[in-house]
Amino acid sequence: xxxDLKNINWIREGKYILxxxxxxxxxxxxxxxxxxxxxGKSTILDIINAYTAPSSGEFEILDMKQGKPGYSADGIRKQxxxxxxxxxxxxxxxxxxxxxxxxxxxxxxxxxxxPSEQIKEKAKAICETLGITHYINRRFETLSQGEQTRxxxxxxxxxxxxxxxxxxxxxxxxxxxxxxxxxxxxxxxQDKNGPTMIYVTHHLExxxxxxxxxxxxxxxxxxxxxxxxxxxxxxxxxxxFNINVDVTFxxxxxxxxxx
Numbered sequence: 389x390x391x392d393l394k395n396i397n398w399i400r401e402g403k404y405i406l407x408x409x410x411x412x413x414x415x416x417x418x419x420x421x422x423x424x425x426x427x428g429k430s431t432i433l434d435i436i437n438a439y440t441a442p443s444s445g446e447f448e449i450l451d452m453k454q455g456k457p458g459y460s461a462d463g464i465r466k467q468x469x470x471x472x473x474x475x476x477x478x479x480x481x482x483x484x485x486x487x488x489x490x491x492x493x494x495x496x497x498x499x500x501x502x503p504s505e506q507i508k509e510k511a512k513a514i515c516e517t518l519g520i521t522h523y524i525n526r527r528f529e530t531l532s533q534g535e536q537t538r539x540x541x542x543x544x545x546x547x548x549x550x551x552x553x554x555x556x557x558x559x560x561x562x563x564x565x566x567x568x569x570x571x572x573x574x575x576x577x578q579d580k581n582g583p584t585m586i587y588v589t590h591h592l593e594x595x596x597x598x599x600x601x602x603x604x605x606x607x608x609x610x611x612x613x614x615x616x617x618x619x620x621x622x623x624x625x626x627x628x629f630n631i632n633v634d635v636t637f638x639x640x641x642x643x644x645x646x647x
Contacts, residue, residue: 389448390415390551390584391436396445398431398608405431406442406608413601415550418577418585420595420616423605424629429588432605433472433553436586438464450550466495469544469583472555476536481529485520485539486511488528492546507546514542518572534558534565538572545576545583552576552583558594566594574598592620597640604628616642 391413398406406428413419423429434440436449438461447454450467469492479488480498489511491499503511515521518538528536537557544552554573558566576582577598587599595602595616602619604611606628612619620642625633632647 389413390417390450392446392448393432393435394446396432396435396442396447398428398435398440399443404608406435409445409608409610411603411610411613413584413586415584417601418599419587420592420599420602421586421588421605422590422592422602423611425590426607427605428608429605431608433470433555433588436551436553437468437470466547467550469541469547469549469552470555471537471540471544471553471557473559475540476533479528479536479540481527483528484525485528485531485535486515486524488539489515489520489524489542489546492543495547511542511546514545517575518542519568532565534561534569537561537569541572541576549583551586553586553588555588556590557587558589558591570594570596592642592644595641 389412391411393409393411396406396409397404409432421429421432435442435447441454450464452459452464478497483498487499490503490507491497493503493507515524518541520535520538520542523531523535528539531539541557558569561569574596577585577596587595589595600615602616603613604619604624611628612624620635622633622635625635625644634645634647636643
């Protein structure tokens with residue numbers, strides 16, 4: 389099992405930010421993490437990435453159990469590719485796209501040693517998969533947001549992570565850029581040798597057919613979880629949003645509208 393959260397609580401100033409969260413992910417299962425602002429998504433991601441520890445509950449990820457021999461926060465993070473909005477500003481803006489991708493092999497911001505030919509070839513292959521070969525020599529700061537996102541996904545893939553977390557990767561993209569990026573993400577999900585993925589979004593219409601499972605959060609608790617086709621329905625989504633919602637599926641992607 390790749391991830392096993394059992395009865396996780398996270399309390400700050402006497403308030404439950406997360407309450408009784410249980411979540412299991414097996415290798416090869418691609419999940420969506422969904423909830424309104426303040427539902428607790430960021431806190432769950434911080435726990436998964438070993439940036440913070442739960443107040444109570446049991447936590448095992450990537451075969452490492454908190455508090456047991458062999459547990460290492462650095463060891464966990466080395467096996468996770470994490471792409472979030474906060475990462476954009478951390479990159480060396482003057483580096484070109486190819487150097488930024490290669491930096492993922494060293495888990496560093498920037499490259500401070502000569503990469504081997506093997507690393508270079510691996511980076512080239514990833515750039516081809518993500519469709520970014522035509523701008524690999526451009527400075528990171530000159531790229532559009534969608535182009536930067538693809539570069540950062542490429543950087544995350546360089547370490548061959550077991551888990552790839554994409555935290556709102558289409559934020560700020562127009563329709564064309566969004567759909568192009570989603571196509572590339574779908575290709576990653578269809579790769580049998582690729583990582584397990586967690587996709588975090590505010591927009592369910594982005595959820596591709598490759599994502600079969602979903603965890604719905606509401607007010608720091610698990611509202612519902614399971615197969616998307618059964619969980620994402622009129623009743624559940626209406627209760628989640630506290631308004632009447634109509635759910636349809638088009639091309640196996642959920643579409644929500646207000647009744």
